[in-house]
Amino acid sequence: MKAPILGIETSCDETAAAVVADRKVLSNVVRSQIQLHAAFGGVIPELAGRAHAESIAVVIQEALDRAGCGLGDLGGLAVTHTPGLVGSLLVGLSAAKGLSLSLDLPLVGVNHLAAHVYAAELTVPKLTVPVLEYPLVGLVASGGHTLLLRFEDPLTWTELGGTVDDAAGECLDKTAALLGLPYPGGPHLEKAAAGGNPAAVAFPRSLLHERTARMSFSGLKTAVLYHLKGQDGGRMDRPQAREGLADLAASIQAAVVDVLVGKSVAAALREGVGTLVAGGGVTANSALRGRLAERCKEAGLRLVVPPMALCTDNAAMIAGLGSCLLAAGRRDGLDLEAVPT
Ligand code: KG4
Ligand code: ZN
Numbered sequence: 001m002k003a004p005i006l007g008i009e010t011s012c013d014e015t016a017a018a019v020v021a022d023r024k025v026l027s028n029v030v031r032s033q034i035q036l037h038a039a040f041g042g043v044i045p046e047l048a049g050r051a052h053a054e055s056i057a058v059v060i061q062e063a064l065d066r067a068g069c070g071l072g073d074l075g076g077l078a079v080t081h082t083p084g085l086v087g088s089l090l091v092g093l094s095a096a097k098g099l100s101l102s103l104d105l106p107l108v109g110v111n112h113l114a115a116h117v118y119a120a121e122l123t124v125p126k127l128t129v130p131v132l133e134y135p136l137v138g139l140v141a142s143g144g145h146t147l148l149l150r151f152e153d154p155l156t157w158t159e160l161g162g163t164v165d166d167a168a169g170e171c172l173d174k175t176a177a178l179l180g181l182p183y184p185g186g187p188h189l190e191k192a193a194a195g196g197n198p199a200a201v202a203f204p205r206s207l208l209h210e211r212t213a214r215m216s217f218s219g220l221k222t223a224v225l226y227h228l229k230g231q232d233g234g235r236m237d238r239p240q241a242r243e244g245l246a247d248l249a250a251s252i253q254a255a256v257v258d259v260l261v262g263k264s265v266a267a268a269l270r271e272g273v274g275t276l277v278a279g280g281g282v283t284a285n286s287a288l289r290g291r292l293a294e295r296c297k298e299a300g301l302r303l304v305v306p307p308m309a310l311c312t313d314n315a316a317m318i319a320g321l322g323s324c325l326l327a328a329g330r331r332d333g334l335d336l337e338a339v340p341t
Helices: 034-038 045-067 086-103 112-121 168-178 185-192 218-229 245-271 286-299 316-327
Strands: 005-009 014-021 024-032 076-082 107-111 136-141 146-153 156-162 275-279 302-304
Touching: 005 045, 005 086, 005 316, 014 045, 014 316, 024 045, 024 316, 034 045, 045 086, 076 086, 076 112, 076 316, 086 107, 107 112, 107 316, 112 136, 112 146, 112 275, 112 316, 136 245, 146 245, 156 245, 168 185, 168 218, 168 245, 185 245, 218 245, 245 275, 245 286, 275 286, 286 302
Parallel strands: 005 076, 076 107, 136 275, 275 302
Antiparallel strands: 005 014, 014 024, 136 146, 146 156
16 A cells, blocks of 8 residues: 555635545545534635644644554645635645655645545545546535546546626525525525425526536526515515525526536537536535536436545645645645645
């Protein structure tokens, strides 16, 4: 077995560290800041950076302990350096650089978005993941990003297109807040949608029929706002909608799912690939997983979605893609920069 790689992820509001060897996840520790940001209804960058700084050392220690691995056993370090909140990225980068310097270990910076797709290559206990066939198309749908990428191999990708405004997760979070659901809204909206009629309200599916990978979710957010206010511009504290919460939540979820599935399948067919990989926090959504599976089957595409714990932000995907980069000879110096976009 190759020497294990320690991965560090602090791009947004999860402080995460993981140890991965030969595509096997030996440990995967995620300390979420959800409670900290919930009162504000969104991530406050200053608070996020401070919380990462407070947690990073203990999260790394826990990842090593759970993997049964000491610092001396490591073969390298991988750290998210783009994209993300700059103050948050810098905390992970500083930790990784400090370890690299003191242990004389190779260091590599990892792109968080490509890592969400690479997560499909990782194996976790009791689950054997099929080896991916390239080229493939990857969908990344999270709170901060929604885009489609074409991969020639795990290290070579091009962007096909993505949202021109809000990310899918951001839209789910904001519309869930309009419905009075807690932050982050995505998982709450999914629960609220159970048993609801997804056709109760015909919310817009912007750009769905345009033959490009461009997506847009801000119109949906506005449509939900005006639907709740009623045609007469009623007050938000007295919503006018006649439908119940379940029907509204199911209709919003269906609009987001239709766009993500339609755009992803169309992009995979246009690109002539046989495999579609979906990653990012929104792909934890069961309605999205179910619809993607149906449509991929109809289209003759192989669908690979990582297990739930590897869909939302984690450091195993960073360690995994970092291992590939290190194996290909990629190295970054102590001057590795945080690149927010
Ligand atoms: O990838 P991620 O953990 O962090 C970012 O990089 O943003 O994604 C977080 C996003 C949030 O918008 C959250 O509401 C959404 O993923 N999400 C979900 C579900 N679980 C997380 N959206 C819909 N259904 C879910 N079950
Ligand atoms: Zn993410």
